[in-house]
Amino acid sequence: MISDIVYAELSSVLEGRLTRSKSELDQHGLSETWFPLTPPEAVAYPESTEEVVALMKLCHAHEIPVTGFGAGTSLEGQTLAVQGGIVVDFSRMNRVLRINDADMDAVVQPGITREALNVELRATGLMFPVDPGANASLGGMAMTRASGTTAVKYGTMKENVIGLEVVLADGTVIHTGSRARKSAAGYDLTSLFVGSEGTLGLITEMTVQLHGQPEAISAAVCSFDEIGPAVEAVIATIQVGLPMARIEFLDAASVDAVNRYSGANFPLKPHLFVEFHGSEGAVAEQVEMFGEIIHDFGGSDFEWASKAEDRNALWTMRHHAYWACLALKTGSKAVVTDICVPISKLADAVEQTRADIAASPLDGPILGHVGDGNFHAILLVDPDNETEIKEAKRLAHLMAERALALGGTITGEHGIGMGKKGLMAEEHGDGWAVMGQIKAAMDPKNILNPGKLVP
Structure with missing residues (x-):
């Protein structure tokens, strides 16, 4: 619980851009999918790396949980403050800092959306191609290792993020990667943070790879x-x-x-x-x-x-297919699950999943970015019907087990958050414990997005 004294201290470093407004707490406690409303205790709106540093130092000292927030479009509850504390909304850190035309890269703040970046790039003949469908923020896309419709040609965020500025749990600022096309200099820390879902640090700057606009x-x-x-x-x-x-x-x-x-x-x-x-x-x-x-x-x-x-x-x-599927059942929410399998196993995975859903009382349209073996099932449920939610989770679990049996992964792009945390040991074995050790070493007080991704 954040006391009034600590709240005032936190608010002072943000010059008043910290709020307890119920409407804003509720806005940041919503999920795109079936998860219940989970409002934080406060929402912070930093405008610079320096403010994020000051905020993290105070939260570290008072052991206040911190959850990063971009556009709120993640599907496995990644941005929900399940242990209370503060949500850090990066929407005001949304600038393009530098476009390096000759090297085909750009330095941006994490709150810029992919559509806004591409508007900035129009006159350069370049584009940022990663397209998850939603107009997500690049920081959120990096933290969930997003991909989408164009990944088959241009790759995912893993391939298109080449450097980061990250604020760690105690307020330390580090820089990962470089603008060089390759490096053999030690651990690949950029890749460690891409996909970490805000459990290891908060991104405050990104260097992203750009591509030429096709003729x-x-x-x-x-x-x-x-x-x-x-x-x-x-x-x-x-x-x-x-x-x-x-x-x-x-x-x-x-x-x-x-x-x-x-x-x-x-x-x-x-x-x-x-x-x-x-x-x-x-x-x-x-x-x-x-x-x-x-x-x-x-x-x-x-x-x-x-x-x-x-x-x-x-x-x-x-x-808009996701919203179209929701409209099939008035008042429904969705347990949206994705898996990714080797291309040669894709037909088997899709047909078996379709058969499982057909045998279930739930509606569950299937769609996906099948060029890289990734597809989704949108399992429609009444959010107040525990039986339907349980059945949707059963179907999602069947899909995940099938993906692993076929040599694939439990999620190609949605990530883990809370929704698939229980499946991590099955995919990674002792490797999941190693992820937990990395988390404990970098965030010993467990204040960064606690309850997500790692054991």
Whole structure:
């Protein structure tokens, strides 16, 4: 419990940008998914690294829990203050500090969103490609090792974050990585923090890799009569080395949701949404080759979207698919779970998951970034119905066990938070205990996002 005296001390270092307003506490205690409202005791709005340092030193001295907060779009409860304390909202640390055009990188603050960064980059001919769907903050994306629709071509946050400024639990500031393209200088601390979900430190600056904007972009949609051939077509596409920029799968239930929500009229069948980037000639060649693959697996003819407004409309429908699925059941929340498996096992994993959901009383559309073996099930539940939540967790557990049996992972991009913490030992064995030892060494008072990720 934060006393009035300590609250006043904390508020003074932020020049009053610390609040106990119920509306703001509730806003920062919400989750995008099924987790119940979990408000913190206070919300802090720092504007500089120096303020984060001062805040952390006080919280360390008084053993106050600290949870980082970006845009609040994480799906496994990562930003919920489950042990009270302070949520540090980075929305005011949202500037581009430097764009290095020649080296194709940028230094940014953690609160900037991916869309805002790309607006800043428009005149440079460069872009930041990682696209998890939501307009998430880059700091939050780094902490959850986010990926998304373009990961098959451009990689995840792991590949696109090359350096960090981090404030540790006791207020110490460290810098990791460099702007060089490679290094053999000791432990890779950047990779340690990317995916750490705020349990080891708070990011206050990031250096991110940029990519050139493609000369030509073409997007298309095609349908299949069954799930199996659609996923097998994806596998074949990857195995022949076709450089897809995006290749997304929606099952018939997801397509139905998109039609209702966005006013589309796609056939109620499994679909692939695809996109090609490159020169005019390269894109034309990729399109022709992909068309041959689709034909071999019984796919429909493409519906093309080459104009920017048509492509944007197509991907907006895909990005809104989560909300479309929620709208299928009035008043529902979702237990949203994802797994990632080797490409060769993808068809088995998707079809077995579809069979599990079909045998359950719950609705659960399936969609995913299948170009890298990653897919999601959106298990719709009444948030006040414990039986439904228990059944959704059972299905999610089946998916996770199947992923491990197939040589995959319990989560490709959603992360662990609280929702999948109970599965970490099964995936990592004694390695999970090592993660706990790292946490204990760097945060011995356990004030950074306690209750998440590690034992």
